[in-house]
Amino acid sequence: SSGTSIEQRPDYINERQEPGHWEMDTVVGKKRTKARLLVLSERVTRREIIIRIKDGRAETVVAALDRLERIYGAAFYEIFKTITVDNGSEFADADGIERSARRKDAKRTTVYYCHAYSSCERGTNENINRMIRRQFPKGTDFDKVTAAEVKRVETWLNDYPREILGFMSSAEAFKIAFDRAA
Structure with a gap:
């Protein structure tokens, strides 16, 4: 499926x-290397989740969200109500992003797609990606970056x-927002 346009995203989310x-994007590394960072930014609290993924294929992104859903368990559906992404090929599988890995025939979230070439609709995420670049400059080989290094930047x-x-x-x-330790 081609997914739901951001134009159909309710106003209260925009506000x-x-x-x-959440907004979701990837930060790519050195040319001709496949590994990259999958970055999720919560729009109100600015909470970040950064996951190193092995490549930019749509199924790799879906698998990362499957793992996240298993980690958060039942709380996932409250915490990840919607995810807004750009039109990158890594986010092409709208059904896979939305489909629950835990509950048969259920949705885990709703995904919205920005207009082509318009990152401004994901302002939080773009700003965070600049902060991530302070820690992992352009040309970083994410194949060689450890999970611990990624976690350190996420915590920072x-x-x-x-x-x-x-x-x-x-x-x-x-x-405070979710009344639980995250």
């Missing part, structure tokens, strides 16, 4: 009033005090 709506981002959150960290804001 960042309710947590549980989530513990960073944000002016937009009244100088709370994303980790604190997320814990």
Whole structure:
């Protein structure tokens, strides 16, 4: 399926009033290397999830979301209500992104697609990707980056005090929003 256009995304999501709506993108590494980072950014709390994936194939992205769904369990459906992505080929499998790996014939989330060549609709994510580039400059070979290094950057981002959150960290804001340790 070609997925649902961002034009059909409800206004309350655009207004960042309710947590549980994410932007997702990839940060690619050195030319001719396949591994990259899958980056999910929660729109209200600015919470980041960064996963190193082996390549940019759509099924690799779906498999990463399957793992995330298993980690979060039943809480996944409340925490990941929607995910907005660009039209990159890595996000081409809308059905796979939306389909639950835990519950037969059920959806785990709703995916919305930005207009072609328009990253501005995912402003949070684009800004975070710039912060990630401070840690992993262009030309980084993600085949050689360890899971621990990726986790360190994710933790740094989530513990960073944000002016937009009244100088709370994303980790604190997320814990309050979902009333649980994340």
